[in-house]
Amino acid sequence: MNTGILTAALFGAMVLCLFAGLPLAFSFGGIAVIFILLLMGPNGLFIIISSAFDGWTSYILIAIPLFVLMANFLERSGIAGELYDAMYKWIGRLRGGLAIGTIVICAVFAALSGISALATVTMGLIALPSMLSKGYDKHISIGAICAGGTLGILIPPSIVMIFYGAFTETSVGALFMAGIIPGIMLALIFMIYIAVRAHLQPRLAPALPEKYTLKEKIIDLKSLILPMILILLVLGVIYTGIATPTEASGIGAFGAFLILVFTGRFTWKVLQESVARTLSITVMGLWIVLGAKSFTHIYVTIGAVDLVSGIINNLEVNPWLVIILMQLILIVLGMFIDTLGIMLITIPIFVPLIISMGFDPVWFGIVYTINMEMAYITPPFGFSLFYMKSIVEPMGFRMEDVYRSIAPFFFLDMLGLVVVMIFPQLSLWLPNTMMK
Numbered sequence: 001m002n003t004g005i006l007t008a009a010l011f012g013a014m015v016l017c018l019f020a021g022l023p024l025a026f027s028f029g030g031i032a033v034i035f036i037l038l039l040m041g042p043n044g045l046f047i048i049i050s051s052a053f054d055g056w057t058s059y060i061l062i063a064i065p066l067f068v069l070m071a072n073f074l075e076r077s078g079i080a081g082e083l084y085d086a087m088y089k090w091i092g093r094l095r096g097g098l099a100i101g102t103i104v105i106c107a108v109f110a111a112l113s114g115i116s117a118l119a120t121v122t123m124g125l126i127a128l129p130s131m132l133s134k135g136y137d138k139h140i141s142i143g144a145i146c147a148g149g150t151l152g153i154l155i156p157p158s159i160v161m162i163f164y165g166a167f168t169e170t171s172v173g174a175l176f177m178a179g180i181i182p183g184i185m186l187a188l189i190f191m192i193y194i195a196v197r198a199h200l201q202p203r204l205a206p207a208l209p210e211k212y213t214l215k216e217k218i219i220d221l222k223s224l225i226l227p228m229i230l231i232l233l234v235l236g237v238i239y240t241g242i243a244t245p246t247e248a249s250g251i252g253a254f255g256a257f258l259i260l261v262f263t264g265r266f267t268w269k270v271l272q273e274s275v276a277r278t279l280s281i282t283v284m285g286l287w288i289v290l291g292a293k294s295f296t297h298i299y300v301t302i303g304a305v306d307l308v309s310g311i312i313n314n315l316e317v318n319p320w321l322v323i324i325l326m327q328l329i330l331i332v333l334g335m336f337i338d339t340l341g342i343m344l345i346t347i348p349i350f351v352p353l354i355i356s357m358g359f360d361p362v363w364f365g366i367v368y369t370i371n372m373e374m375a376y377i378t379p380p381f382g383f384s385l386f387y388m389k390s391i392v393e394p395m396g397f398r399m400e401d402v403y404r405s406i407a408p409f410f411f412l413d414m415l416g417l418v419v420v421m422i423f424p425q426l427s428l429w430l431p432n433t434m435m436k
Helices: 003-020 024-040 042-056 060-075 079-091 097-113 116-133 138-153 159-168 172-200 214-220 222-239 245-262 268-301 304-315 319-334 339-356 361-375 383-395 399-422 425-433
Strands: none
Touching: 003 024, 003 268, 003 304, 024 042, 024 268, 042 268, 060 097, 060 159, 060 245, 060 268, 079 097, 079 116, 079 214, 079 222, 097 116, 097 138, 097 172, 097 222, 116 138, 116 383, 138 172, 138 361, 138 383, 138 399, 159 172, 159 268, 159 339, 159 361, 172 222, 172 245, 172 361, 172 399, 172 425, 214 222, 222 245, 268 339, 319 339, 319 361, 319 399, 339 361, 361 399, 361 425, 383 399, 399 425
8 A cells, every 4th residue: 555545544543532632541552452463463463562561671671760769758758848848048038039049959850750740739738839929929929839840851861861762762861861952942031031020010920028147048058968968869870971871870769768757757658659650650661662662663664764764855955954844843832732742742753854864863852841841831732831720720710810920931942842942962962972
């Protein structure tokens, strides 16, 4: 059968499954099974078994449950509350100081967990009531928490980067290092925006009257010691080549467990709940990996990659126009589909294309990840927006308030995306200096 017809049928079936609301893993896996039976017969189903073995025994994917376990331990350690108290004392007297401090804590949590939901929910429960009680505008408060929470997708360790690396066979260690400078840059962009807007409109984020002595401030900095040690340890062993990202995830999980014990919040119930949540998230991820790999195999087998690449090359358009079009497609998909769904749909198409056009897959991985970060705050179906809605509804706020709050931060994310596209060395400098 003609490759073009098969490709159209493949993606038509995918769109149909998505609109029907079927689970991603079984949508992509089911499509793969049907096309394998049609094209290869029952013997071709060995591809599914091979995909399961390759995907579920992948060494790099071991990092996912360990980083998730690390995040669960940290969530229960109370570190977030202590960090917020420290930020409150140090920069609360600045206009917008609490919102800026929230971005800082979200960035720290991003470097500790790699899960955006953790920072969004935790800071929503801790920081939002505090900011509102101090006279902060609801929109700048909600926006800072939602935007800061998504930094967990970009600042390593990032679960999205692990999936990208597994799907594309790109070095996860290089991706982790590549995300550090863009992640810090985006956090700074958010903080500068808040500071400037608070200066121009003081009523939105007033300075607090409370004063604290230098001794009180320094004592509160102790809450930063354990998180910073863990961050430097996990990222340091990857950068220096002492450990792989998978080995570093084990170090991180054990370090988070020690923090849980050190803070006095360890109980057997906490351990049981943390492990159970980790198991649930990991199993879901592994089924998605199986669906993705099976779909990719049939996608490659029917020649769709060569077909799409040939069409693009024959158009003889500027490669940068293709990259820009990809970003626009990702932004639109981010309005309606979750991050892993977008990755399953686009990575098999986009990554071979960008490699054939001579672009660095590590650089593209960071550009792609920033776009996935934007997807978390893109109305109407951004995940972080729904996390925040569950927090603000009891306070009398509506989803419309959440949408309005996140709008300026979405455009700030777009600014960061453009900067990383124009200056690739922002993402490539650290990976190029890594000890292999």
